[in-house]
Amino acid sequence: MVTETDQIIAFVLARLDEAAETQRDQFDAWHGKDCESIYRDAETPTFPCDCGVPERVLAEIDAKRALLEDLDYGGAEMGDAQWLVARRLASLHADHPDYQERWRH
Template sequence: MDDLVAFLRARIADDLAEAQKQDDERSWVIEPWRIRRDEYEGNYTYREYLQIAKARVLREVEAKRAAIEDYERSLENSRVHPDDLPTSGALLARLGAVKLLASVHADHPDYRPEWAPTA
């Protein structure tokens, strides 16, 4: 499963690199649910939408990293070799979560069928 983690880390790095390209002088903390509709007449500009999307991507990057670290910590504590399938319920659940995170990249050429959440 080391390859799965490496694959997911690479996709996270890709997401982060893309989000960082969308940079300007304004803060990226704008949230759609904190903006009153009448302030923007019910519509966001393309730029405002990019700000919202970037803020969300940055939070997703951190959440995905935390899930991977939780899985790796649990794997290390269980003394299961990373290439062996875990057998404990908690570790299997964490592996399932990592597989779910990776599954959004199932169309990537490096994605492997055995990483599918149902595999």
């Protein structure tokens, strides 16, 4: 049976996958303001770059994913915590068409 928690976690994991994919894209990734790779007209753009921002963003994505996994192995109380964490993470994407209004409450 697919529970409400399963559904919201699947939603959050899908958004994390999208964010990671964007962050691995040479032109869509976030960078530091002085990063050489953001000068797209450069003849030889530097990518991967050394500003450190793409790696940090990917590490934050991995940490969110790991947090949800960690909370998956602790019985009922951890299940409640997992639900609360997943709701907070899902709320970052409340404008997404797959976001369910019932997750707000």
